[in-house]
Amino acid sequence: xxxxxxxxxxxxxxxxxxxxxxxxxxxxxxxxxxxxxxxxxxxxxxxxxxxxxxxxxxxxxxxxxxxxxxxxxxxxxxxxxxxxxxxxx
Numbered sequence: 001x002x003x004x005x006x007x008x009x010x011x012x013x014x015x016x017x018x019x020x021x022x023x024x025x026x027x028x029x030x031x032x033x034x035x036x037x038x039x040x041x042x043x044x045x046x047x048x049x050x051x052x053x054x055x056x057x058x059x060x061x062x063x064x065x066x067x068x069x070x071x072x073x074x075x076x077x078x079x080x081x082x083x084x085x086x087x088x089x
Contacts, residue, residue: 017084024080031073038066 042063049055 014084014088017080017087021080021084024077028073028077032070035066035070035073038069039063042066 039062042059042061045062046056046059049059
């Protein structure tokens with residue numbers, strides 16, 4: 001997976017980005033599953049709050065942060081893809 005280079009031949013920038021891209025490709029599905037799981041947990045907390053405003057607010061916070069995390073994961077992937085394409089070309 002990783003190449004060994006002599007002292008006078010450092011790795012190319014495109015190769016380094018491909019390693020980072022492969023790591024991100026493995027992390028994104030796990031992050032998406034965690035975001036969906038937290039969103040479901042927030043919905044469950046909301047249903048079980050029983051009209052308690054404090055419980056409802058906590059559930060809304062959980063769902064809001066799950067949605068923000070979901071957006072963050074896809075923005076990070078998109079930005080990395082754009083930078084990789086820009087550097088590679």
